[in-house]
Amino acid sequence: xxxVTQIPAALSVPEGENLVLNCSFTDSAIYNLQWFxxxxxxxxxxxxxxxxxxxxxxxxxxxxxxDKSSGRSTLYIAASQPGDSATYLCxxxxxxxxxxxxxxxxxxx
Amino acid sequence: EAQVTQNPRxxxxxxxxxxTVTCSQNMNHEYMSWYRQDPGLGLRxxxxxxxxxxxxxxxxxxxxxxxxxxxRNFPLILESPSPNQTSxxxxxxxxxxxxxxxxxxxxxxxTVV
Numbered sequence: 001x002x003x004v005t006q007i008p009a010a011l012s013v014p015e016g017e018n019l020v021l022n023c024s025f026t027d028s029a030i031y032n033l034q035w036f037x038x039x040x041x042x043x044x045x046x047x048x049x050x051x052x053x054x055x056x057x058x059x060x061x062x063x064x065x066x067d068k069s070s071g072r073s074t075l076y077i078a079a080s081q082p083g084d085s086a087t088y089l090c091x092x093x094x095x096x097x098x099x100x101x102x103x104x105x106x107x108x109x
Numbered sequence: 110e111a112q113v114t115q116n117p118r119x120x121x122x123x124x125x126x127x128x129t130v131t132c133s134q135n136m137n138h139e140y141m142s143w144y145r146q147d148p149g150l151g152l153r154x155x156x157x158x159x160x161x162x163x164x165x166x167x168x169x170x171x172x173x174x175x176x177x178x179x180x181r182n183f184p185l186i187l188e189s190p191s192p193n194q195t196s197x198x199x200x201x202x203x204x205x206x207x208x209x210x211x212x213x214x215x216x217x218x219x220t221v222v
Contacts, residue, residue, distance in 0.1 A: 043214060043216045089152070
């Protein structure tokens with residue numbers, strides 16, 4: 001059974017710093033991995049989708065990597081801003097989508 | 110605009126009163142699913158549908174029903190809601206279950222008193 005773990009559960013960093021969020025999964029037989037952002041009480045906004053054949057995807061200040069063989073993905077956020085404060089979720093798509101519990105990120109002004 | 114639309118966004122109801130949360134997508138997606146999100150438990154899949162008239166249970170289907178009579182709509186039905194179904198619900202769709210991006214609705218916050 002696929003299990004998805006996100007570490008840390010919460011993170012506070014000063015504005016301007018680069019940071020890395022981690023996602024690990026137990027079953028490497030996946031189609032893709034997707035990173036989402038969720039603001040408190042709100043919906044999920046898709047940030048990046050990495051297909052199983054890809055190693056990384058970039059969108060603006062965000063870069064996501066995927067190492068399927070080791071069951072790991074990272075989300076790199078460059079030059080963090082207070083507006084980046086949110087919960088970040090990774091979701092692994094095998095025969096169904098399994099979510100991690102998220103990393104709650106707080107950027108300190 | 111490509112989107113998944115859920116209604117209502119907020120709902121407070123009483124135990125035992127049947128309710129339906131609607132979900133509609135305008136992207137001609139085949140795959141649709143429902144999730145609930147609870148503190149400490151994350152997002153868990155309730156039901157999913159691979160196509161019209163094809164539905165199956167997810168991880169937490171007890172107390173819920175779904176139907177998929179049309180490709181664009183996938184309503185979630187609570188025949189007799191209970192307080193433990195108080196949660197934030199999300200509908201999602203994707204072109205297929207495999208290597209395609211999932212799109213989520215804005216969520217429905219349900220409170221059962």
